[in-house]
Amino acid sequence: MSDQNPAEPSSHPRTLVIIPTYNEAENLEWIISRVRDAAPEVEILVADDNSPDGTGEIADRLAAADGHVHVMHRRNKQGLGAAYLAGFDWGLDHGYDALIEMDADGSHQPEDLPRLIARLADADLVIGSRYVRGGGVENWPLYRQLISRGGSLWTRLMLGIKTRDATGGFRVFRRETLEGIGLDEVASAGYCFQVDLLWRTLKRGFRVVEVPITFVERERGNSKMSKAIFIEALIRTTLWGIAHRAEQLRDAGEKALENREKRRT
Template identity: 55%
Template sequence: MSSTDSAGANALVVLPTYNEAENLPLILGRLFEAAPAIDVLVVDDGSPDGTGDLAESMAATDPRIHVQHRTGKLGLGSAYVLGFGWGLERGYDFVVEMDADGSHPPERLPAMIDAVTSTEPGAPSLAIGSRWVPGGSVVNWPLSRQILSRGGNLYARLALGLQLKDVTAGFRVYTREALAGMDLSTIDSKGYCFQVDMTLRVLDAGRGVVEVPIEFREREFGESKMSQAIVVEAMLRVTRWGIGRRVATLRGRRPGPAWVAED
């Protein structure tokens, strides 16, 4: 059953894990301190280090924690899609993307939920925890990663005609309406590309996006899941989407969710 967080929102945090046994208790502790009544779905990809078993033991004593096990390392994007569907089926009003490694500050989650709680026409349906807007920052990140992130976001803005500063960010809050309006079965993007894909789907549905500044910190335990393949996938897909959207505009039709799903 869903619960109500301190901001009065009925919200679920989807937490994908792969070898995060050291980080999981730490991030859940911080999360529940920031939003005591929020619910969490841990989606574990068969972690060899026992993260899934640890999550089960924590769920056995805390009804706010739920666990879904997968048989292998199937990727971040598909884990979130599973979590989105799980949350929609159980009636949550907000579904949150958050990494388990401590890089996303759960202390900012109430502010992010507040940013999408308005029922006014045109109110945003997606809040992005942004590193690159005024007030945002990164800590303990090597210069190479900063250049990669800034460069990737700049390329996405130019290729897709976006105004957002951190379209690749993975700390997000979606409203139920935003997710319910998508065909989740058509989403197969991964990594950075998944975040861009989801942003386009929200915008192309005529919904608003707001960026909330956060302090992003490099993980202290475990290894980063970033790979060259993820970066290449993002560059190729963003390029294809950018070309396709320009062609659609020249032909006098507006790119929309159905077009995005065709990629």
């Protein structure tokens, strides 16, 4: 972790963009430059999982030159969810008001940051959504679109939620939201990490808003998505959905018994 202190607060809410990295040497300097241009007031935390391609060293160099950039060096590759959880802990400990999830490969366009941050004025979680009016994807083959849309649809059906892009990973959280959803209980590490956080947010009554974005497939480096990650998400979401439906049935049964007792008395 860098030994620099976060930049001095400004009139804006203190905002931290968390960028997990593993072998993103081709992209890191480019994406940080775009973030700094698009939203100069925000700060950036690079959470690097000991990338063998030198990503961590590049992050250190950028942090030494810019007080808005900070680095967390992690011992090994532990998954996207674990990197974000570590980043959330760091950001909360350092007093940020808003914390943002964003990919390092440019699929989440930094130029959308001001629009997403602005919507936090009337929301507790803002999701950059591919599947609301005005959103979309670029350069994805049909099978990737089917997997993504199918995953979001399955999640909505199983959990009974209205959020259209349940798996999207471009998100802005209020610190109060993260403090209120039980981050210490989150066990998901892969693709379903985003579903887990959304589900916890909705269950605790926080306000979720979707803002249209265009998701652009990476041009450089390799995707971290795998068949195992997708299957983990499918299984976990199904189990959460079964538990949710069982709880609904139990509550309905208890209410019916309660009403029957009232009619008898």
